[in-house]
Amino acid sequence: MAAMQSKQAHETKYAWAGGLTVFAAVMLTIAGVIAVFRGIMGIAEDDVFVATRNYVFEFDLTGWGWVHLILGAVAVIIGIGLFQPSMWARVGGVAIAGLIIIANFLSLPYSPVWSVVLIAMSGFIIWALCVSRKDDVTA
Numbered sequence: 001m002a003a004m005q006s007k008q009a010h011e012t013k014y015a016w017a018g019g020l021t022v023f024a025a026v027m028l029t030i031a032g033v034i035a036v037f038r039g040i041m042g043i044a045e046d047d048v049f050v051a052t053r054n055y056v057f058e059f060d061l062t063g064w065g066w067v068h069l070i071l072g073a074v075a076v077i078i079g080i081g082l083f084q085p086s087m088w089a090r091v092g093g094v095a096i097a098g099l100i101i102i103a104n105f106l107s108l109p110y111s112p113v114w115s116v117v118l119i120a121m122s123g124f125i126i127w128a129l130c131v132s133r134k135d136d137v138t139a
Contacts, residue, residue, distance in 0.1 A: 021090070031100060032076035034118065039065045040069065
């Protein structure tokens with residue numbers, strides 16, 4: 001009886017960890033696609049962005065476009081890699097989500113709403129990837 005309860009508890013724990021990894025994979029892929037589109041808009045110097053003067057981290061809008069485009073492309077690749085239970089994808093997911101948080105914080109004056117949304121989304125991605133242990137995810 002105790003062995004059956006232990007097996008059921010292990011299966012429930014495995015499903016929970018697998019679900020968090022899939023959640024992180026989907027969210028990182030979505031965040032990456034949004035960052036790619038945001039990068040394209042920045043490179044094209046679209047009128048969507050707000051022009052704020054006298055900001056400490058003031059950079060060229062085209063430069064920010066390239067930063068977001070590259071981060072977004074890497075995030076999509078790692079997000080797709082997260083659908084397989086591999087440690088490199090989890091470490092890369094945490095790293096790229098952290099870089100996305102930093103890039104969105106620095107570009108807050110250009111698009112404040114999307115920056116805050118992507119910062120929150122990346123925070124949830126980091127949480128989901130860090131909460132499940134290696135032995136919970138791999139079979």
